[in-house]
Amino acid sequence: xxxxxxxxxxxxxVVVSVxxxxxxxxxxxxxxxxxxxxxxxSSLLRIRRVVVxxxxxxxxxxxxxxxxxxxxxxxxxxxxxxxxxxxxxxxMLPAExxxxxxxxxxxxxxxxxxxxxxxxxxxxxxxxxEVAGASLTARGIPVDxxxxxxxxxxxxxxxxxxxxxxxxxxxxxxKATRRVMKCLQDSRVVALVADQNFTGKGVFVDFxxxxxxxxxxxxxxxxxxxxxVLFCDPRRLPGSKARYRVRFSPILYEPADDLEENVHRLTRxxxxxxxxxxxxxxxxxxxxxxxxxxxxxxxxxxxxxxVAQGATENPSHAEYAQGDVD
Numbered sequence: 001x002x003x004x005x006x007x008x009x010x011x012x013x014v015v016v017s018v019x020x021x022x023x024x025x026x027x028x029x030x031x032x033x034x035x036x037x038x039x040x041x042s043s044l045l046r047i048r049r050v051v052v053x054x055x056x057x058x059x060x061x062x063x064x065x066x067x068x069x070x071x072x073x074x075x076x077x078x079x080x081x082x083x084x085x086x087x088x089x090x091x092m093l094p095a096e097x098x099x100x101x102x103x104x105x106x107x108x109x110x111x112x113x114x115x116x117x118x119x120x121x122x123x124x125x126x127x128x129x130e131v132a133g134a135s136l137t138a139r140g141i142p143v144d145x146x147x148x149x150x151x152x153x154x155x156x157x158x159x160x161x162x163x164x165x166x167x168x169x170x171x172x173x174x175k176a177t178r179r180v181m182k183c184l185q186d187s188r189v190v191a192l193v194a195d196q197n198f199t200g201k202g203v204f205v206d207f208x209x210x211x212x213x214x215x216x217x218x219x220x221x222x223x224x225x226x227x228x229v230l231f232c233d234p235r236r237l238p239g240s241k242a243r244y245r246v247r248f249s250p251i252l253y254e255p256a257d258d259l260e261e262n263v264h265r266l267t268r269x270x271x272x273x274x275x276x277x278x279x280x281x282x283x284x285x286x287x288x289x290x291x292x293x294x295x296x297x298x299x300x301x302x303x304x305x306x307v308a309q310g311a312t313e314n315p316s317h318a319e320y321a322q323g324d325v326d
Contacts, residue, residue: 027242033084034080034082051288059278094137108228108249108250119188121190121232122194122218126235137168138167143169144183197289197290214271219266236284251270253266
C-alpha cells in the first residue's frame, strides 16, 4: 500500500469535508450539492468529457448531438447525486434503508441461502451499486463485496468504513479466491461489479455490438461452484428523495460441455443484461471509463477470438478484479 503523501492527504481532506457537509444538510440541500459537484466536474473541470462522448457515440451511434449533450450532463448529475446518497445511506438505520429501496426478486436470494447455498450477484456501474448491497444487508442478508484497493490509502480506508457502515463484508481482490469460496460455503451473498475493461486474461464478449474484454473470474466461479448467479439492477427512481428499485434476476444461458465456452456464454448473458438496463436509463451508467480499451488480437479469417492473452482454466486472484481504472 502506498504511503499517504501530501496530495493524498489533500484529497482525503476534501472527501471528508464534503461528507461532513452532506451529512448535516437537509436532503434537498445535499442533493443540490451533489448535482453542483457533477456540474463542476462536467462543465468547469471537464473531467473525462471526451471519454464520455466517445463511449456514448459508440453505444448509441444513431442519436443526435443534442441527445449526447443531454445524456452527458445527466450522467455527471447522476454521479454527483449518487456520491451524496452513498454518504447519507451509511448514516441511516436499516428501517429507513428498507423504506427507500424496493427489492424485486428477493426470493431468488432467500431460497438458496435457506438451503445452505451461497449466491453470486453480478452488477454493473449502473444506478447505485453500493445502495444495492445495503438494500440486502438492511433485510438481514449477509453480503460480501469484492473490491479494488484504491491507490490513495486514506481514501481506501474511508471507503472500506463507508461500506462496512452499510453492513457489507469487504474482500480485497488480492485475497479474493479463498475468501470468496469460504463466503459461498457459509451461505452468504458474494457481490461483484465486473463490467470494466480487463487487460489480463479476459474473455471478449459483445457489449453494444463491440468486443469488450471482461474478467473471467465470476463466470468460472459460478460454473465451478454451481451456486445461483443473479444480475442486479439498482436503479434510482424519479424524485428529489433518494429512492431505488433494486431488481434481481437470473443470468440464464444455454450450457455447453466446454468450460471456456460456458464462461463465454455466461459472461455474454451478464453483459446483455447490463446493456438492456443501460438502454432504458443511459444517464445512470458510468460512462467515464474506457470500456473498449482492450481489443482482440487479429486472427486468421474464420477463427474465433473469445479469450484474451492466453487464459487458463484456473482463476487467479486478479481475475476477480473489477477492471482497470482508466
